[in-house]
Amino acid sequence: MNPNVLTAAISAGAAVITAVAALVLNHRGFAMLGDRISDTHRRIDDIAARLRTVETYLKEFFKVQADLDKRLGRIEDKLGIPPR
Numbered sequence: 001m002n003p004n005v006l007t008a009a010i011s012a013g014a015a016v017i018t019a020v021a022a023l024v025l026n027h028r029g030f031a032m033l034g035d036r037i038s039d040t041h042r043r044i045d046d047i048a049a050r051l052r053t054v055e056t057y058l059k060e061f062f063k064v065q066a067d068l069d070k071r072l073g074r075i076e077d078k079l080g081i082p083p084r
Contacts, residue, residue, distance in 0.1 A: 076083065
């Protein structure tokens with residue numbers, strides 16, 4: 001066999017083996033990266049749910065506060081207390 005052909009075949013084989021090894025190793029890295037991204041999305045969803053809960057509580061709080069402010073205004077009117 002011609003030494004040039006043998007050298008070319010060995011070089012091509014080494015390149016293929018290197019490419020396959022890199023794909024296998026990168027696949028693991030990409031899988032780990034995908035898991036981290038999924039975890040981040042899950043955490044963001046949890047935070048968004050908590051924020052919606054806080055928003056609901058704040059709406060209720062401001063509704064009760066407005067009702068109390070109206071009641072206080074009526075009491076001040078009945079007692080003749082001037083507004084500030």
